Amino acid sequence: MGFFLKRIAQMVSVIIAATFLAFAAMNYLGDPLFNVVGFVASVDCDAVSAGEIEDVSGQGGTDVGDCEVVEAAREKYHLNDPLPVRYVRWVGDVVQGDLGVSFKNSMPVTTIIGNRIPKSIFLMVVAEIFALVIAVPAAIRAAYKANRVFDKSATVSSFGFISLPNFALGVILFYLFVVKWQIFPSRYEDDDFFTRLRSTVLPGMTLALPLAATYFRLLRTDLITTLQEDFVLMAKAKGLSDGWIMFRHVLRPSLFSLVTVFGLSTGGLIGGALVVEQIFVIPGLGRTFVEAVIRDDFPLVLGLVTIISSSFIAINFIVDIFYSVIDPRVSRET
Amino acid sequence: MSAPLVSVEDLHVSFLTEQGSVRAVDGVSFDLEPGKSIGIVGESGSGKSVTAKTLMNLLPSYAQVEGSMKFDGRDLRGIAGKKEKHFWGVEMTMIFQDPMTSLNPVKRVGEQIAESLRVHMNRSRSEAMAEAGDLLEQVGIPEPAKRLRQYPHELSGGLRQRVVIAIALACGPRLLIADEPTTALDVTVQKHILDLLDDLRKERGMSMILITHDLGVVKGRTDEIMVMYGGRTMEEAPTPTLFECDGLHPYTEALNATIPRIDTPSHTRLVPIPGKPPEVIGKIIGCPFVQRCRYSTSECLTEMPPLVEQEEGHFCACHNPVGTPEGIKAREANQNAGYTPAGLDMKEFETSAVRRDSGEL
Numbered sequence: 001m002g003f004f005l006k007r008i009a010q011m012v013s014v015i016i017a018a019t020f021l022a023f024a025a026m027n028y029l030g031d032p033l034f035n036v037v038g039f040v041a042s043v044d045c046d047a048v049s050a051g052e053i054e055d056v057s058g059q060g061g062t063d064v065g066d067c068e069v070v071e072a073a074r075e076k077y078h079l080n081d082p083l084p085v086r087y088v089r090w091v092g093d094v095v096q097g098d099l100g101v102s103f104k105n106s107m108p109v110t111t112i113i114g115n116r117i118p119k120s121i122f123l124m125v126v127a128e129i130f131a132l133v134i135a136v137p138a139a140i141r142a143a144y145k146a147n148r149v150f151d152k153s154a155t156v157s158s159f160g161f162i163s164l165p166n167f168a169l170g171v172i173l174f175y176l177f178v179v180k181w182q183i184f185p186s187r188y189e190d191d192d193f194f195t196r197l198r199s200t201v202l203p204g205m206t207l208a209l210p211l212a213a214t215y216f217r218l219l220r221t222d223l224i225t226t227l228q229e230d231f232v233l234m235a236k237a238k239g240l241s242d243g244w245i246m247f248r249h250v251l252r253p254s255l256f257s258l259v260t261v262f263g264l265s266t267g268g269l270i271g272g273a274l275v276v277e278q279i280f281v282i283p284g285l286g287r288t289f290v291e292a293v294i295r296d297d298f299p300l301v302l303g304l305v306t307i308i309s310s311s312f313i314a315i316n317f318i319v320d321i322f323y324s325v326i327d328p329r330v331s332r333e334t
Numbered sequence: 335m336s337a338p339l340v341s342v343e344d345l346h347v348s349f350l351t352e353q354g355s356v357r358a359v360d361g362v363s364f365d366l367e368p369g370k371s372i373g374i375v376g377e378s379g380s381g382k383s384v385t386a387k388t389l390m391n392l393l394p395s396y397a398q399v400e401g402s403m404k405f406d407g408r409d410l411r412g413i414a415g416k417k418e419k420h421f422w423g424v425e426m427t428m429i430f431q432d433p434m435t436s437l438n439p440v441k442r443v444g445e446q447i448a449e450s451l452r453v454h455m456n457r458s459r460s461e462a463m464a465e466a467g468d469l470l471e472q473v474g475i476p477e478p479a480k481r482l483r484q485y486p487h488e489l490s491g492g493l494r495q496r497v498v499i500a501i502a503l504a505c506g507p508r509l510l511i512a513d514e515p516t517t518a519l520d521v522t523v524q525k526h527i528l529d530l531l532d533d534l535r536k537e538r539g540m541s542m543i544l545i546t547h548d549l550g551v552v553k554g555r556t557d558e559i560m561v562m563y564g565g566r567t568m569e570e571a572p573t574p575t576l577f578e579c580d581g582l583h584p585y586t587e588a589l590n591a592t593i594p595r596i597d598t599p600s601h602t603r604l605v606p607i608p609g610k611p612p613e614v615i616g617k618i619i620g621c622p623f624v625q626r627c628r629y630s631t632s633e634c635l636t637e638m639p640p641l642v643e644q645e646e647g648h649f650c651a652c653h654n655p656v657g658t659p660e661g662i663k664a665r666e667a668n669q670n671a672g673y674t675p676a677g678l679d680m681k682e683f684e685t686s687a688v689r690r691d692s693g694e695l
Contacts (some may be wrong), residue, residue, distance in 0.1 A: 234498070237428040238428055238501065239423025239427075252440050328487070
């Protein structure tokens with residue numbers, strides 16, 4: 001039980017660190033006030049009220065009225081408070097399920113993320129399933145007959161997929177399957193499960209192929225290492241068939257590297273896949289994130305950072321638990 | 335004399351490597367009767383493990399095997415070719431040196447015993463598990479019900495080797511090959527395991543091939559002993575005969591001198607064998623042991639001595655066997671010269687404390 005408490009404490013501190021860094025960075029790199037009220041944010045209100053600056057109303061300048069707007073905004077968004085105080089207030093809101101309102105269109109951040117995240121998660125799930133379905137059988141086959149024709153050709157093609165940039169692969173697939181053969185729709189649709197799946201196959205494959213290549217290489221190497229173990233020789237001396245040995249003795253202890261990288265890539269994909277979302281025009285988290293950063297959309301960026309870092313940490317927590325399922329020697333206390 | 339259970343004739347095994355073909359086993363023959371045991375003794379690289387793995391069909395695909403191996407009259411290589419499902423692990427099985435690595439670390443002990451029973455004997459999961467518990471009891475593991483659910487890392491080395499033995503015995507094999515079964519264990523545990531193997535063998539009327547580098551392990555335990563060096567049989571004799579004369583072959587004598595004895599005074603130095611075993615690449619001329627032998631003559635450099643029967647049932651492949659007139663003469667000649675014909679300095683042997691032929695102790 002102490003294990004879970006320790007892990008949860010770890011997870012919470014990582015999320016706090018990530019969001020605080022994002023919070024501070026957004027404050028220092030951009031001016032939140034500017035995003036709320038526009039150019040009038042730069043007015044020196046003290047000088048205006050002291051009469052040192054003239055009212056240049058109507059000439060793109062500032063006037064006393066604008067100063068009132070600025071003050072109101074400062075008040076509303078608590079911008080007069082020091083940074084840590086504002087961060088703590090933000091955390092208080094987040095805990096209550098309130099991620100604030102987007103500066104640009106005044107929509108609640110939770111609504112925006114809620115609309116986008118299912119598309120990204122669906123894409124991630126499809127991509128990971130494709131990757132595993134391709135990589136695991138291929139790695140087993142290749143390791144079983146290492147250095148034979150299948151192994152060599154699979155190894156060479158995996159190098160190809162790892163080195164091919166995502167956008168190139170995406171564009172090639174898009175051209176072949178959408179433009180030339182018109183098998184898949186060119187527009188992203190997700191009215192029901194089937195149309196969503198149809199729209200996700202190609203982007204999913206674009207993400208899956210390089211992933212599958214990485215998984216293949218990791219699992220193949222680990223399988224070959226495990227096959228050298230004495231207990232495999234012992235299993236052969238027991239008269240067990242090659243298939244039985246591979247699936248019941250060798251596969252499980254060979255999953256460590258695969259599971260580690262799987263956790264990292266899944267966590268990464270929750271944040272969306274910008275390039276693939278661009279090519280296939282999917283309104284997922286990746287595009288939302290980039291747009292929010294470019295527009296200095298303070299609450300939206302923070303909301304995304306919170307969601308993405310939480311999911312990343314949660315997935316790697318599951319991976320850590322999975323280690324001890326794979327190998328009983330891995331203690332949960334470490 | 336009943337028909338042999340295992341009959342190996344002129345077995346040659348070589349491995350193709352980048353340096354050439356390595357001869358691991360070079361013309362080994364032996365017979366093993368049902369219920370009897372044979373000890374194969376030799377240093378690392380003598381070909382003893384390869385002989386065992388060849389019998390078990392466990393060699394990598396790049397190994398080249400020649401010669402005949404029969405089990406109960408059936409050609410073992412034919413059985414390997416047919417990929418017979420219920421032969422290995424059922425009729426004959428093997429246990430390995432290190433129980434730390436020969437058990438699967440991620441599977442419970444019970445499953446690892448029960449799976450052979452499920453695969454070969456068609457038992458249900460629960461039947462197999464119950465039998466696994468009985469087997470653990472037979473190999474002297476207390477609280478079998480609890481042990482069945484444990485993982486290998488939760489057991490001590492001795493217990494693990496007992497589990498390995500239980501796995502090997504699961505399907506009631508007629509031949510058990512034990513490849514250095516106690517080398518990785520504490521000395522105190524070694525005796526228990528060896529006695530257990532011996533008892534189980536007698537109880538079940540099983541044949542056993544016990545492979546070791548330690549003559550002390552096979553002494554008094556096996557019916558016959560075969561001493562191997564450089565992939566060849568150097569000496570073969572019934573165990574009592576061999577220990578009566580402490581070995582006719584200079585290699586056996588040297589191996590014997592490496593064993594600590596209870597009847598020698600304490601602090602007596604053990605005698606290492608100078609040099610190291612040869613790696614046999616390509617065809618070798620002469621005796622493989624000549625580089626390390628103090629009985630060698632120039633003949634040994636050019637001509638491999640054949641395995642001949644020196645006395646009833648006692649075979650030895652040596653031109654100058656220990657204790658024979660030729661042997662004594664060869665050794666004295668080398669002693670006087672200071673060097674053997676192979677260029678070995680006789681001073682290398684001066685740490686020797688046990689020289690039975692000169693009467694000192």
